[in-house]
Ligand SMILES: Nc1ncnc2c1ncn2[C@@H]1O[C@H](COP(=O)(O)OP(=O)(O)OP(=O)(O)O)[C@@H](O)[C@H]1O
C-alpha cells in the first residue's frame with residue numbers, strides 16, 4: 001500500500017519526508033512496546049504506535065522501517081521529527097486510536113507483518 | 118580486519134542506541150550485505166539497551182574480518198542469576214519506568230539469538246555478563 005493511501009485512510013498528517021508518500025509498505029505492526037517491535041518487524045514495513053519518544057525512531061533506524069504512524073493524536077515534538085528526517089523515516093499522525101487505525105488499514109488490504117525467523 | 122570498542126554507561130537512556138547506530142554505519146560503509154547489517158544492528162541495539170538498563174556499565178566491541186563479524190557485549194556486573202530463564206521470551210526484571218519507555222518485555226536476548234549465526238553467553242553473579250554474537254560472511 002502506498003503511504004499516501006495510508007495517510008488518506010487514517011486522515012493522517014505527514015510530519016516529515018513529504019516527498020516519500022508515493023513509496024509502498026507491504027505489511028504493518030501495531031504496538032507501544034518497542035521490545036516487541038524489535039522482535040516482530042522487518043525492514044520496509046509500517047509501525048503504528050501510541051508511544052512517542054526518541055527510542056521509537058532509534059528502533060525504526062535499526063530495523064529500517066519505512067513509516068511510523070503516531071496514533072491517538074499524540075503530540076510529536078520537533079526533536080523527534082528531526083531525528084526521523086535524518087533517518088529517512090516517514091512520520092504520520094492521526095487522531096484515530098491504535099485499534100481503529102489497524103482495523104482501517106487491514107480492511108484496506110494491508111496485512112500484518114510476518115516474523116522472519 | 119578491524120576492531121572498535123564502544124563504552125556504554127548504565128542508566129544513560131537518552132544516549133542508548135548511539136553505539137549501535139555507529140556500528141550500523143560502519144558496517145554499511147565497509148560494504149557488508151544489508152541483511153547482515155540489519156541483523157548486527159538489531160543484536161547491537163538489544164545488547165546496548167541491556168547494558169543501559171540491567172548492567173553496571175560495559176562496552177560493545179565490533180570486530181570485522183573478511184570471514185566473520187563478531188559483536189561482543191561485556192559488562193562489569195551484576196551478572197545474571199539464571200541464564201536459561203533470561204533466554205526465555207517474556208522473562209524480564211526491568212522496572213516499570215523502563216516499560217513506560219517501551220522496553221522490558223523480555224524479548225531482547227531471544228531476539229539477539231534469532232539475529233545471529235552463533236550465540237554465546239556467559240554470566241557470573243558479581244562479575245558480569247559476556248555475550249558473543251557471530252556472523253559468517255562466507256557460504257551464507
Ligand atoms: N547485561 C545484563 N546484565 C544483567 N542482567 C541482564 C543483562 N542482560 C539481560 N539481563 C537480564 O536478563 C533479562 C532478560 O533480558 P532481555 O533482554 O531478554 O529482556 P529485557 O531487557 O528485560 O526486556 P526487552 O529486551 O524485551 O526490552 C533481563 O530482564 C535481565 O534480568
Ligand SMILES: [Mg+2]
Pocket residue numbers: 163166167221224225226
Ligand atoms: Mg533487553
